[in-house]
Amino acid sequence: MTGSPKSDPALSGHRPGERPGQEKRAEPSLKGEETVPALRIGALSYCYPQGRLALEGVSFSVTPTECIAVLGPNGAGKSTLLLHLNGLLPDHPPRQPSIWVEGQPLLAGTLELVRQRVGLLFQDPDDQLISATVFEDVAFGPRQWGIAGPDLQALVARCLGLVGLPGFEEREPHRLSQGEKRRVCLAGVLACRPSVLVLDEPTSDLDPRGRREFKALLRSLPGAKVIATQDLELVVDLCSRVLILDQGRLVAEGPTLPLLSNEELMLAHGLERPHSLLHHHPHR
Amino acid sequence: MHLPGTESRRRTLLHRAWPRLKLAAALVIIAGTALLPRRPDALYLVPAAVLAGLWLVCRMPLLYTLRRLLVAQVFILGIAVLALLSPAGRPVFLATLAKSNLCILALLVLTWTTPFPELLQALRRLRLPPVMLTTLALMYRYLPVLAEEARRMERARASRTFSRKRRSGWQNLGAIIGHLFVRTADRAERIYLAMCARGWK
Numbered sequence: 001m002t003g004s005p006k007s008d009p010a011l012s013g014h015r016p017g018e019r020p021g022q023e024k025r026a027e028p029s030l031k032g033e034e035t036v037p038a039l040r041i042g043a044l045s046y047c048y049p050q051g052r053l054a055l056e057g058v059s060f061s062v063t064p065t066e067c068i069a070v071l072g073p074n075g076a077g078k079s080t081l082l083l084h085l086n087g088l089l090p091d092h093p094p095r096q097p098s099i100w101v102e103g104q105p106l107l108a109g110t111l112e113l114v115r116q117r118v119g120l121l122f123q124d125p126d127d128q129l130i131s132a133t134v135f136e137d138v139a140f141g142p143r144q145w146g147i148a149g150p151d152l153q154a155l156v157a158r159c160l161g162l163v164g165l166p167g168f169e170e171r172e173p174h175r176l177s178q179g180e181k182r183r184v185c186l187a188g189v190l191a192c193r194p195s196v197l198v199l200d201e202p203t204s205d206l207d208p209r210g211r212r213e214f215k216a217l218l219r220s221l222p223g224a225k226v227i228a229t230q231d232l233e234l235v236v237d238l239c240s241r242v243l244i245l246d247q248g249r250l251v252a253e254g255p256t257l258p259l260l261s262n263e264e265l266m267l268a269h270g271l272e273r274p275h276s277l278l279h280h281h282p283h284r
Numbered sequence: 285m286h287l288p289g290t291e292s293r294r295r296t297l298l299h300r301a302w303p304r305l306k307l308a309a310a311l312v313i314i315a316g317t318a319l320l321p322r323r324p325d326a327l328y329l330v331p332a333a334v335l336a337g338l339w340l341v342c343r344m345p346l347l348y349t350l351r352r353l354l355v356a357q358v359f360i361l362g363i364a365v366l367a368l369l370s371p372a373g374r375p376v377f378l379a380t381l382a383k384s385n386l387c388i389l390a391l392l393v394l395t396w397t398t399p400f401p402e403l404l405q406a407l408r409r410l411r412l413p414p415v416m417l418t419t420l421a422l423m424y425r426y427l428p429v430l431a432e433e434a435r436r437m438e439r440a441r442a443s444r445t446f447s448r449k450r451r452s453g454w455q456n457l458g459a460i461i462g463h464l465f466v467r468t469a470d471r472a473e474r475i476y477l478a479m480c481a482r483g484w485k
Contacts, residue, residue: 088480115481126429132424144483145483174429
């Protein structure tokens with residue numbers, strides 16, 4: 001296993017009051033009016049073909065430097081919401097847009113543009129790694145946008161370097177560890193040069209070291225991030241803001257620490273107060 | 285599941301040869317064999333000798349080869365037996381057996397010496413339709429995933445099986461296969477979404 005590209009800032013002494021996500025939070029409020037949100041969702045609703053309501057009137061926005069978490073119990077609509085951000089749901093884009101990416105409404109005509117700007121990392125790496133070699137897989141997206149030849153090779157090498165797997169081009173996906181598979185998936189998404197990263201349970205099947213390294217990797221990446229997860233420690237470390245979904249509705253939204261410390265709210269929606277907020281951790 | 289890959293290979297002269305050349309040579313051998321007369325004939329010795337020579341050069345293990353040929357016999361015999369039904373079908377039956385086995389052997393030598401990704405590249409250069417290439421690539425990628433899934437389900441079933449009745453064994457196998465189909469269909473859907481997310485059209 002290769003090391004993470006940067007040393008893990010989680011290990012290098014952040015006090016609870018000054019976690020990295022929170023320093024960023026001050027920025028948008030200062031110049032919030034001028035910046036176009038990286039992502040804006042307005043009254044998004046979705047019904048499954050079977051008739052079950054999966055999302056109901058969900059609205060929020062994400063600034064270009066923000067990292068937000070989407071929390072909620074299983075079946076709350078998190079994955080459904082993420083599929084919408086990339087235009088994968090509903091099957092045909094609606095006439096009336098409810099999603100804007102960098103000011104561009106998501107419509108049938110802008111679908112490709114939106115898919116390039118929003119990079120989606122799926123929960124199971126085996127669903128996303130489709131090619132016979134790592135190179136082919138990372139090259140999958142850029143090839144669709146017409147990049148080829150030396151440019152493509154340089155881009156793939158750079159993206160593999162970014163995720164800490166330089167020289168993995170000829171490796172075969174089915175021979176990689178779970179953590180390596182995730183990193184290759186991320187490289188494949190980064191190769192499309194997205195401005196918003198959307199991640200579905202990015203640490204769900206990683207061991208503690210894999211989780212720590214992947215967290216450090218995510219922190220090193222610039223741009224807006226939306227993370228749906230059950231890993232509350234990841235949220236505490238990375239995200240400045242939290243959305244809580246339950247039964248397809250946005251039930252709470254706010255800064256990470258106050259929201260996650262609200263035990264009553266967390267328990268009411270199938271969550272719990274993260275361990276790191278229960279006790280004082282002298283090493284943080 | 286063992287699939288010949290880019291790693292863990294003994295490298296011989298044939299392994300290092302140009303993939304496109306190997307692919308073209310295999311196609312020539314296969315086409316030539318298919319055009320041989322439909323009766324036992326001394327001409328069959330020509331492709332047989334060529335393949336035997338290549339086999340020796342590439343050091344393909346005997347057991348590896350026989351196991352794969354054995355799997356192919358099911359299909360070959362299924363077709364060849366039909367020839368026996370017609371009058372004077374014996375020469376055709378024998379010719380079908382010989383032709384099919386020689387062709388399979390040619391493909392075995394090709395796949396043993398050429399890692400699948402290189403073969404895909406060669407096929408791409410030969411302008412094979414992209415849909416076919418994608419299908420082949422996906423098959424190669426997901427066979428181990430499916431095999432692993434089947435193994436996990438079989439293990440879970442075995443841990444809860446307390447009788448040795450053959451009938452329930454078959455029933456369980458049927459259930460596993462059915463379940464595997466459903467899971468594969470779900471996975472196919474997710475794979476398609478993941479491909480779309482990266483600009484697939």
